[in-house]
Amino acid sequence: MKRRDFLKVTGIGAAGAATLAAPAIAQSMPEIKWRLTASWPKSLDTLWGGVEVMAKQVAEATDNKFQLQTFAGGEIVPGLQVLDAVQNGTVEMGHTASYYYFGKDPTFAFGTAVPFGPNQRLNQAWYMQGGGRELLNEFYKSYNVTSFLAGNTGCQMGGWFRKEINTVDDLKGLKMRIGGFAGRVMQKLGVVPQQLAGGDIYPALEKGTIDAAEWVGPYDDEKLGFNKVAPHYYYPGWWEGGPMLLGIVNLDKWNSLPKYYQTVLELAGQSANSWMMAKYDQLNPPSLKKLLAGGTKLHSFSPPIMQACLKATKEIYAETSATNPNFKKVLDSLNGFTSNGYQWFQVAELGYDSFMARNPQG
Amino acid sequence: MKRRDFLKVTGIGAAGAATLAAPAIAQSMPEIKWRLTASWPKSLDTLWGGVEVMAKQVAEATDNKFQLQTFAGGEIVPGLQVLDAVQNGTVEMGHTASYYYFGKDPTFAFGTAVPFGPNQRLNQAWYMQGGGRELLNEFYKSYNVTSFLAGNTGCQMGGWFRKEINTVDDLKGLKMRIGGFAGRVMQKLGVVPQQLAGGDIYPALEKGTIDAAEWVGPYDDEKLGFNKVAPHYYYPGWWEGGPMLLGIVNLDKWNSLPKYYQTVLELAGQSANSWMMAKYDQLNPPSLKKLLAGGTKLHSFSPPIMQACLKATKEIYAETSATNPNFKKVLDSLNGFTSNGYQWFQVAELGYDSFMARNPQG
Numbered sequence: 001m002k003r004r005d006f007l008k009v010t011g012i013g014a015a016g017a018a019t020l021a022a023p024a025i026a027q028s029m030p031e032i033k034w035r036l037t038a039s040w041p042k043s044l045d046t047l048w049g050g051v052e053v054m055a056k057q058v059a060e061a062t063d064n065k066f067q068l069q070t071f072a073g074g075e076i077v078p079g080l081q082v083l084d085a086v087q088n089g090t091v092e093m094g095h096t097a098s099y100y101y102f103g104k105d106p107t108f109a110f111g112t113a114v115p116f117g118p119n120q121r122l123n124q125a126w127y128m129q130g131g132g133r134e135l136l137n138e139f140y141k142s143y144n145v146t147s148f149l150a151g152n153t154g155c156q157m158g159g160w161f162r163k164e165i166n167t168v169d170d171l172k173g174l175k176m177r178i179g180g181f182a183g184r185v186m187q188k189l190g191v192v193p194q195q196l197a198g199g200d201i202y203p204a205l206e207k208g209t210i211d212a213a214e215w216v217g218p219y220d221d222e223k224l225g226f227n228k229v230a231p232h233y234y235y236p237g238w239w240e241g242g243p244m245l246l247g248i249v250n251l252d253k254w255n256s257l258p259k260y261y262q263t264v265l266e267l268a269g270q271s272a273n274s275w276m277m278a279k280y281d282q283l284n285p286p287s288l289k290k291l292l293a294g295g296t297k298l299h300s301f302s303p304p305i306m307q308a309c310l311k312a313t314k315e316i317y318a319e320t321s322a323t324n325p326n327f328k329k330v331l332d333s334l335n336g337f338t339s340n341g342y343q344w345f346q347v348a349e350l351g352y353d354s355f356m357a358r359n360p361q362g
Numbered sequence: 363m364k365r366r367d368f369l370k371v372t373g374i375g376a377a378g379a380a381t382l383a384a385p386a387i388a389q390s391m392p393e394i395k396w397r398l399t400a401s402w403p404k405s406l407d408t409l410w411g412g413v414e415v416m417a418k419q420v421a422e423a424t425d426n427k428f429q430l431q432t433f434a435g436g437e438i439v440p441g442l443q444v445l446d447a448v449q450n451g452t453v454e455m456g457h458t459a460s461y462y463y464f465g466k467d468p469t470f471a472f473g474t475a476v477p478f479g480p481n482q483r484l485n486q487a488w489y490m491q492g493g494g495r496e497l498l499n500e501f502y503k504s505y506n507v508t509s510f511l512a513g514n515t516g517c518q519m520g521g522w523f524r525k526e527i528n529t530v531d532d533l534k535g536l537k538m539r540i541g542g543f544a545g546r547v548m549q550k551l552g553v554v555p556q557q558l559a560g561g562d563i564y565p566a567l568e569k570g571t572i573d574a575a576e577w578v579g580p581y582d583d584e585k586l587g588f589n590k591v592a593p594h595y596y597y598p599g600w601w602e603g604g605p606m607l608l609g610i611v612n613l614d615k616w617n618s619l620p621k622y623y624q625t626v627l628e629l630a631g632q633s634a635n636s637w638m639m640a641k642y643d644q645l646n647p648p649s650l651k652k653l654l655a656g657g658t659k660l661h662s663f664s665p666p667i668m669q670a671c672l673k674a675t676k677e678i679y680a681e682t683s684a685t686n687p688n689f690k691k692v693l694d695s696l697n698g699f700t701s702n703g704y705q706w707f708q709v710a711e712l713g714y715d716s717f718m719a720r721n722p723q724g
Contacts, residue, residue: 028425029390060625061423063390119715121482121516124636125643149636154483155710217710236714263422267629270636274486274511281487282699285706300713310721337644339722344647346719348517348579351662352598353481353715357708359672360701 029065030258034092036068039079039100041198044220046283048072050151050245050276051095057268066261068093079197083248087144092253095150098136098246102180104143106320109181110330111136111147113243115313117334120154120242120277121349122341127244130337135330144251150269151245151276154284156237157221158301159214160205160230165301168308177201177213181316182239188312198224205229218287219280227296234299238309245276391427392620396454398430401441401462403560406582408645410434412513412607412638413457419630428623430455441559445610449506454615457512460498460608464542466505468682471543472692473498473509475605477675479696482514482604482639483711484703489606492699497692506613512631513607513638516646518599519583520663521576522567522592527663530670539563539575543678544601550674560586567591580649581642589658596661600671607638 036055040047055068071091073079082094083101098111110117110132118126126132127149137146159178165171172190183193194210204210206229213230214237215221227233247269254262292298301309321328398417402409417430433453435441444456445463460473472479472494480488488494489511499508521540527533534552545555556572566572568591575592576599577583589595609631616624654660663671683690 057625057629061622061629063620063622065390116718116721119711119718121639121643125640128637128640129644155714157710218706236710236717238714238717241714241718258425260423260425263419264626264629267419267423267626267633270633271629274632274636275490277483278487278490281483281703281707282491285702288706288709289702298709306717307721338718340647340651341643342715342719342722344580344650345643345715347650347660348519348598349481350712350715350719352517352600352603353704353707353712355598355600355668356478356481356603356700357704357712359478359669360704 029062032066032257032261034066034068034253035071035076036093036095037071037073037076037082037085037091038095039073039082039097040095041074041079042072043223046153046216046220046276046279047151047245049279050272053275054095054150054247054268054272057271058264061264061268062261066264083143083145086248086250089250089252091250093247093249095245095247097243098147098248099180099243105139105326106181106324107139107326107330110334111140111244111246113240114331114334115182115185115239116310117241118338118341119345120152122338122345123242123244124149124152124273125341126334126337131333132330132337135333139326139330140248141251145248146251146254147246147248148266148269149244150247150272152273153216153240153243153245154277154280155217155242156240157214157217158234158237159212160221160226161212161232161234162205162208162230163211164232164299165212165234165305167302168304171305174212175210177204177210178239182214184316185239185309185312188315189308202226202229217280217284218291219283222287222291227291227294231295231297232299233291233296234301236300238301238306245273247272391424394428394619394623396428396430396615397433397438398455398457399433399435399438399444399447399453400457401435401444401459402457403436403441404434405585408515408578408582408638408641409513409607411641412634415637416457416512416609416630416634419633420626423626423630424623428626445505445507448610448612451612451614453612455609455611457607457609459605460509460610461542461605467501467688468543468686469501469688469692472696473502473606473608475602476693476696477544477547477601478672479603480700480703481707482516484700484707485604485606486511486514486635487703488696488699493695494692494699497695501688501692502610503613507610508613508616509608509610510628510631511606512609512634514635515578515602515605515607516639516642517579517604518602519576519579520596520599521574522583522588523574523594523596524567524570524592525573526594526661527574527596527667529664530666533667536574537572539566539572540601544576546678547601547671547674550677551670564588564591579642579646580653581645584649584653589653589656593657593659594661595653595658596663598663600663600668607635609634 038051042048051070055070059067077085080100082096085091086094099109101108140147175192177194177196179195186193201213202225205213400413404410413432417432421429439447442462444458447453448456461471463470537554539556539558541557548555563575567575
């Protein structure tokens with residue numbers, strides 16, 4: 001597309017007319033309004049907050065010429081149909097978790113998080129520098145969308161359990177709200193995975209229809225009140241070591257944007273990405289304190305459970321790779337990056353964090 | 363400043379003239395060229411790379427209307443005089459480490475890193491959400507500059523030592539290249555801190571004029587060849603858990619910018635911030651491997667050394683706080699944030715990272 005194709009005569013703007021007295025004014029920044037549909041309800045001010053930050057930055061960086069009109073999950077399409085709405089052009093763009101579309105192709109999981117994948121730092125580094133974005137966008141192309149980085153929750157919790165689980169046997173027959181890839185891993189260990197929307201989890205856990213549920217972490221979980229009906233809070237969420245949220249854009253709409261609006265959009269996405277991570281790092285600590293003060297019992301998954309989950313994950317990776325070359329290609333790239341990354345990360349970062357956690361300041 | 367003050371008639375642009383045939387064209391994006399002076403040599407493609415990314419994004423997001431002409435350390439002013447050059451308006455902006463100006467006021471250290479301060483995630487969260495930026499910019503105001511986030515190196519290494527150091531006694535009389543705040547802490551333990559520019563470290567270490575030197579981490583350190591003259595590589599760099607680099611802007615120049623150019627500049631800084639962290643996370647792992655394969659011996663500082671350094675740090679914090687209310691105010695804010703932050707960070711993040719480091723994938 002050539003630059004002149006998107007130049008628009010927008011008439012005489014008030015400020016321009018007042019100061020310049022020019023007979024006609026060409027706007028070098030075209031006025032563009034897009035609709036963005038998100039997977040989140042407005043009540044999740046972390047995830048939805050990222051959407052708002054992104055829209056605000058896009059408007060502010062373009063003197064309000066480029067505007068994103070934001071819609072929460074359910075306002076235009078349900079939260080889990082963001083990809084479809086962007087793909088078919090119902091809206092220009094979306095903000096979502098790629099792994100929601102795992103059912104279409106397991107390769108979608110890599111756009112968010114996979115079991116025993118990288119932490120937030122390494123996931124971001126893989127996406128930005130390790131070829132992740134290129135591999136994912138090549139894959140997304142067949143769904144008529146492209147992506148950019150637009151959020152991260154950090155490592156999530158392993159969820160809320162009505163009873164303690166200590167051994168691998170304790171997982172057998174356990175009805176747990178857990179979806180996608182992690183659900184399939186858990187199934188190998190005898191868990192009965194359940195797909196439930198956010199709002200349906202609390203009543204199911206309260207009635208005992210389910211025995212356990214995973215959601216995000218202290219701040220988001222406390223909002224849904226799980227601590228009132230399940231006392232045991234486990235960590236880490238090994239299926240979500242550093243889940244990314246992506247901005248996805250209809251490919252035709254993306255290509256029709258001036259190059260500098262594409263840049264603004266990506267920059268605003270990166271800003272939302274940092275903002276969201278900082279927001280979680282600000283909000284999770286006081287929520288965890290409050291939960292613990294209220295009687296929540298914090299446990300780490302036992303080493304045998306972690307190892308059994310890792311083994312089951314590797315089996316599913318091998319099975320899926322055998323029949324899905326796209327999946328294998330992205331998995332190999334991600335695993336290589338993660339494995340190398342941790343060889344360094346465990347030295348200075350982990351050495352420092354371990355000391356700091358044992359020696360609180362302030 | 364009102365919007366009309368920066369509207370400029372730039373004549374008839376080629377593209378506009380061709381398509382619109384308008385008799386006069388008002389440019390809504392004014393053409394602005396700024397000079398940016400950095401503290402880094404161009405050979406450091408991590409730190410200097412962040413400067414280039416920032417300049418590229420500013421240009422691309424404004425259709426090349428707003429341009430940053432970038433200068434390495436020494437081209438306009440020496441690398442350690444970036445603040446002065448921005449303060450007195452020699453250049454409009456700079457990219458630097460605030461702690462280089464520790465000699466003017468120790469409060470400057472908080473703009474980069476302080477001993478036993480937050481890791482990268484928590485430093486960024488404090489700056490973005492915990493009041494850090496506001497506190498720092500209030501302080502920077504008296505130096506006629508304002509700041510925004512524009513880089514991070516992640517946790518650094520503790521440096522290169524010609525001999526093993528195991529006990530606190532081994533530190534006595536040790537001549538170490540280490541500056542600023544950390545140098546003062548080390549001095550309490552008997553170290554003789556030396557201030558040396560990057561290029562002077564290798565010959566001093568080779569000749570034995572100094573016994574030890576700290577720089578950054580595997581990738582940057584390997585470039586300077588320290589491994590050839592000092593076999594022992596210690597971690598963690600407890601004085602730089604997650605050092606930030608900042609974009610600093612002359613306050614008058616900042617106020618003269620259109621609001622949307624301010625936003626573009628901040629967004630480009632955040633982009634450089636994520637880019638640099640990702641770049642280090644990509645480049646450090648292979649460099650560490652190469653160093654280890656070449657005979658470098660990796661050690662963690664012993665627990666007694668870490669505890670002695672923490673104790674000396676706390677003494678200096680107390681001494682400095684007693685006479686410098688600015689310092690105390692920022693320290694209290696940062697320590698509160700860091701302490702709370704680690705109470706959460708040690709749960710899911712540290713639990714996950716510890717498992718992943720012990721169970722490499724791929």
